[in-house]
Amino acid sequence: MKPRKRVFIAGLFHETHTFLDGLTCWSDFAVRRGADLLAARGDSSPMGGALDAAEKFGWEVVPGLTAGASPGATVSDDVFHRYWSEFSAALSQAEQQAPLDAVFLVLHGAMTCQSILDVEGTLLQRLAEQLRERPIPVFGVYDLHANFSQRMADHAHCLVAYRQNPHEDARESSVRAATHLDRTLRTGELPRMLLAQPPVMWPPTGTGTATDPMKSLELLARQLEHDHPEFREVNVTAGFSFADTPDTGVSFSVATTGTDAVARGALDQLCQLALEMAEVGNVIERPVDEVLAALPRDVPGVLAIVEPSDNIGGGAPGDCTGLLRAMLAHGFRNSAVCLWDPAAVQVLQSHAPGDHVQLALGGRGSRLDPGPLSLDVELIRLCDGHFSLVDRQSHLASMAGDRxxxxxxxxxxxxxITILLTSCRTPPMDLGQWRHVGLEPADFSFVGIKAAVAHRRAWDTITRGNVWVSTPGPCSSDLTQLPYRRIRRPIYPLDPLPEPRRSTP
Ligand SMILES: [Zn+2]
Structure with missing residues (x-):
């Protein structure tokens, strides 16, 4: 019997919004090691996918550690130092026990520390240095919102991006990456990565894959894979624009066993298409008052009123008051919103259903918000917030697994207006959030959603449509309003698009 392949599996997952106040610290990260990491097997997360694939391929999994936190502010340098020292020690120990055959990583790709702007590139570079004596394949999966760097391309053999936003395919992408690794372990063919970064970035609202530009870019990427069997994977990486780093923005990469020239030709085609469609991806919302004033109130069904400036999945606090204020000002009825407000939930613990309580709601998480909104509210009920995902392929599963x-x-x-107050920030990506507390979201006429596009897989099943509104908040889609200093220039939409390249006669 052939010996089983020993694969070291680890993860690092954070989408960092560098324009938010405060710091994300080690205590904000959920860290799993050893048997606890292996317990993700079978769940809906990309780590679950990797572990299931490992079992299918008969690998001996050597668990390192995985650390993940909700999208949020710049990460403390200390987090990376702690992570790396533990990662490095676990890797050395594993190598001492018996030689490893490969490393597989579950990454986000848009993590930024105070002084380490390219965290994943730094991790991969250090990993390559540690493996220098006896190099082994380094494969992995990452989120389509990564800000992919040259260092990441230089120090990994094959990283695979999710292809869908909302991220319905996070687990599936991880299985695909593991399948590429299995092929390499069987054949010895080792791909390498080439990267191109066109001078373009898009707000999250412009990165949904059901519409252009991402739809056409994904189609072209799949066509290129079809035309070039030597391409293991062609990645369309939308980037995460709320990060002030040199690598912020759209990028394309190819993991190939063929020539550089052919891969470069494919990357040029993708860059050209991204430039042609750059303006289509720069989706900016209309002011909330203008949109709400024009909305008919007597249409059957529920309409999603989407507030990207307070996009929890993009790192916003989820307690901004702009949409709630506008709903009240415009006399909305049979409507619902969710606010993150642990202090208000705490105050309500000593009250009974039916009590009227004066509360100062939300407005503490971003200095762009006008501040807490003072309201006399009736308590309907208190509830426990543990819920199982209704849809185990929802975008939330890519971040949190099954619960x-x-x-x-x-x-x-x-x-x-019904207000669901939570103690933890909860991205509105699974209907279990509402149904668990006894509210059927389809019964409302309007529901406020703090997201950009990631809510759509869940909400499009019950709503009659979406309208997007502009409110004060840190995830506003108008990128020209953000104080970038370190991003590469020129880059659209901060700078004009380059002149169209002339085709040679
Ligand atoms: Zn993402």
């Missing part, structure tokens, strides 16, 4: 904890919750009402 999510909103912390203690309270449902309050003010003038026809």
């Amino acid at each position: 999510f904890n909103m912390g203690n919750c309270a449902i309050v009402r003010h003038q026809g």
Whole structure:
């Protein structure tokens, strides 16, 4: 019997919004090691996918550690130092026990520390240095919102991006990456990565894969894979624009066993298409008052009113008050919003359903918000926030697996608006969030959603449509308003697009 391949598996997952106040610290990260990491097997996360694939391929999994936190502010340098020292020690120990055959990583790709702007590139470079005596394949999976760097391309053999936003395919992409690794372990063919970064970035609202530009770019990428069997994977990486780093923005990469020239030709085609469609991806919302004033109120069904400036999945606090204020000002009824407000939930613990309580709601998480909104609310009920995902392929599963904890919750009402208050920030990506607390979102006429596009897989199944509104908040889609200093220039939309290249006669 052939010996089983020993594969070291680890993960590092954070989408860093560098324009937010504060720091993300080690205590914000959920860290899993050893048997606890292996317990992700079978769940809906990309780590679950990697572990299931490992079992299918008969690998001996050597668990390193995985550390992940919700999208948020710049990560403390200390987090990376702790992570790397533990990662490096676990890798050495594994190598001493018996030689490893490969490393497989589950990454986000848009993590930024105070002084380490390219965290994943740094991790991969250090990993390559540690493996220098006896190089082995380094494969992995990453989020389509990564800010992919040259260092990442230089120090990995094959990294695979999710292809869908909302991320329905996070687990599936991880299995695909593991399948590429299995092929390499069987054949010895080792791909390498080539990268291109066109001078373009898009706000998250412009990165949905059901529409252009991502739709056409994905189609072209799959066509290129079809035309070039030597391409293991062609990645379309939308980037995460709320990060001030030199690598922020759209990028394309190819993992290939063929020539550089052919891969470069493919990357040029993708860059050209991205430039042609750059303006299509720069999706900017209209002011909330303008949109709400024009909305008819008597249409059957529920409409999603989407507020990207407070996009929790993009790192915003989820407690901005702009949309709630506008709903009240425009006299909305039979409507619902969710706010992150642990202090209000705490105050309500000593009250009974039916009590009227004066609360200062939300408005503490971003200095761009006008501040807490003082309201007299009726407490409907208190509830526990642990819920199982209704849809195990929802975008939330790519971040959290099968279950999510909103912390203690309270449902309050003010003038026809139902407000779900949570103790933990909860990206609105799975309907279990509402159904678990006894509210059927389809029964409302309007629901406020703090997201950009990631909510759509869940919400499009019950809504009659989406309207996007502009409110004050840190994830506003108008990127020209953000104080970038370190990003590469020129880059659209901060700078004009380059003149169209002339085709040679
Ligand atoms: Zn993402």
